[in-house]
Amino acid sequence: MSLQGYFKITRPANAFVAGLAAVIAYLIATGTVTPASLLLVVVVALITAAGNVINDYFDAEIDAVNRSDRPIPSGQVPRTAALWYSLLLFLAGIAVSLLTTPLCIGIAVINSILLIAYAARLKATPLFGNVAVAYLSGSMFLFGGAFAGVTGLVHMVPVALMTFLAMMVRELLKDAEDVDGDAACGASTLPIRIGIRRTSRIAFVFAVLAAIASFIPYAWWGAWYIAGILVVDAVLIGAAARALSCETPACMRDSKASSFLKYGMFASLLVFTLSAIFLK
Secondary structure, three states: OOHHHHHHOOOHHHHHHHHHHHHHHHHHHHOOOOOHHHHHHHHHHHHHHHHHHHHHHHOHHHHHHHOOOOOOOOOOOOHHHHHHHHHHHHHHHHHHHOOOOHHHHHHHHHHHHHHHHHHHOHHHOOOHHHHHHHHHHHHHHHHHHHOOOHHHHHHOHHHHHHHHHHHHHHHHHHHHHOHHHHHHOOOOOHHHHHOHHHHHHHHHHHHHHHHHHOOOOHHHHOHHHHHHHHHHHHHHHHHHHHOOOOOOHHHHHHHOHHHHHHHHHHHHHHHHHHHHHHOO
16 A cells, blocks of 8 residues: 555546636636636546546456556555545545535536446446446536536536547557457457447547547637647547557557557647637
């Protein structure tokens, strides 16, 4: 057991970027960032961290096969302690959300319940688990928009849609990478059901749909936005294309498609931020 393990199991960089996305959404919706809007970072980071921890709690046996260096299988964090730690983080995130708006509180509570359901049940369910994670990723933008009211939430729907579609790509390809561990633990993910090659083809279709959805904000930001988002789209579609020829988990991991998709998601945040600041 180590403090480093408790820090690592939250995936702090992942949690912080999720919180940052919510503030970027508020910036897009309102054109500004206020001191109060920084609460969004805290709420989203805490709930995202909680989701990461409880996911590792339920995935301990799978991670022992796929990711033995993670805090629970490596012995850095006791499994039971991880469960209580996740619940504490969930409660802290919801408590801070009480300082925001009713819409934000509702999203925080719903997402917390969904994160627990995903880790406990949905993850092993073909496609439904992927849809849950993709929604949760897109909902970061809805959460940030909701801090500006119903109008702000509605304004964020196109960005949330693009994020949802892009995350579907990454989720499907990650499942393809993890087939060995998932199958050993009795999970029934889409790649296990229909095969890795078919799954990668479905993922590619989602990548194309995400690229199409990315053009919607052109109505707000114009040609300069398109120039930036085309780079993101190229990374997204290129990453999905790298996986098309794979038939084994090892090939999928070697393709590094999911890593490139992560870089593309970070790049999209940059494009959204710069567009919101300079292309009002």
